[in-house]
Amino acid sequence: MASLKELKDRISSVKSTQKITKAKQMVAAAKLRKAQAAAEAARPYAERLETVMSSLASGVSISKDTPKLLAGTGKNQKHLMVVATSDRGLCGAFNANIVKEARIKADALKAEGKDVEFYLVGKKGKPVINRVYPGSIRHHFDTSDIKNPHYDDAKEIAEDLVARMEKGDFDIAWLFYSKFKSALVQEPQTQQIIPVPVDENADTGSTVAVEYEPDEEEILSELLPRNLSIQLFRALLENGASEQGASMTAMDNATRNAGDLIEKLTIVYNRSRQAAITTELVEIISGAEAL
Numbered sequence: 001m002a003s004l005k006e007l008k009d010r011i012s013s014v015k016s017t018q019k020i021t022k023a024k025q026m027v028a029a030a031k032l033r034k035a036q037a038a039a040e041a042a043r044p045y046a047e048r049l050e051t052v053m054s055s056l057a058s059g060v061s062i063s064k065d066t067p068k069l070l071a072g073t074g075k076n077q078k079h080l081m082v083v084a085t086s087d088r089g090l091c092g093a094f095n096a097n098i099v100k101e102a103r104i105k106a107d108a109l110k111a112e113g114k115d116v117e118f119y120l121v122g123k124k125g126k127p128v129i130n131r132v133y134p135g136s137i138r139h140h141f142d143t144s145d146i147k148n149p150h151y152d153d154a155k156e157i158a159e160d161l162v163a164r165m166e167k168g169d170f171d172i173a174w175l176f177y178s179k180f181k182s183a184l185v186q187e188p189q190t191q192q193i194i195p196v197p198v199d200e201n202a203d204t205g206s207t208v209a210v211e212y213e214p215d216e217e218e219i220l221s222e223l224l225p226r227n228l229s230i231q232l233f234r235a236l237l238e239n240g241a242s243e244q245g246a247s248m249t250a251m252d253n254a255t256r257n258a259g260d261l262i263e264k265l266t267i268v269y270n271r272s273r274q275a276a277i278t279t280e281l282v283e284i285i286s287g288a289e290a291l
Helices: 004-059 092-113 127-131 151-166 215-290
Strands: 077-084 116-122 137-141 172-180 186-194
Touching: 004 172, 004 215, 077 092, 077 151, 077 215, 092 116, 092 127, 092 172, 092 186, 092 215, 116 127, 127 137, 137 151, 151 186, 151 215, 172 215, 186 215
Parallel strands: 077 116, 077 172, 116 137
Antiparallel strands: 172 186
């Protein structure tokens, strides 16, 4: 059994940890409100733009002049997994769930004989992916200096992805992130971002003829890169809210567990102290009777 001093030091240590987890919970709760508002504000535009581009992909005749972001490379062999995680831990299973989603997709593609490589945004997914798929990380986009996601960050990632596609580094790109539902629920998402996926439910037979002004190629050349940037920006915002929600929940659980542990250790400490006092009294009484 541990000594009284050891028990007292352990209780003091757990109390210090409890203060830290409580402070991090309060910080995450404060950041969550802003991050949630940003993520929810970006959803309608991003979802509508994604729907429009998907519908457009199903109705446009693919030719040699069609942008690759819409037409693709014409191949389906090289797949790039764009995995967006956080740079910090202490947020429960947030990062692990995103990496798990990417691994499921990667394993399914590999089973079909496809080539799979990874493009990481954030560093928390790097150790696992590097261990499971050694040598398959194509690039790591460092977000450690980014406090709040900004559209320019997403645009920089999008431009890099387009340049890599133009060089023939990949044929299809998939995006993995976590959609914020609540502080308790964050859902991992899988989304094809390059080329724009075709809307299979679109009724192309009854589509009204559309005339583009100034012309189709010019409009698509402007709209397609913007759509890619918007989808990446939404993923960063959703991840930001999901990370804070997961962190708040994890730190709340840690604070509660620390409280339970302190209570148990205090009971053990009081019992040990009472036993020590009883032993001393017995020794004193026994000595007095011996005299």
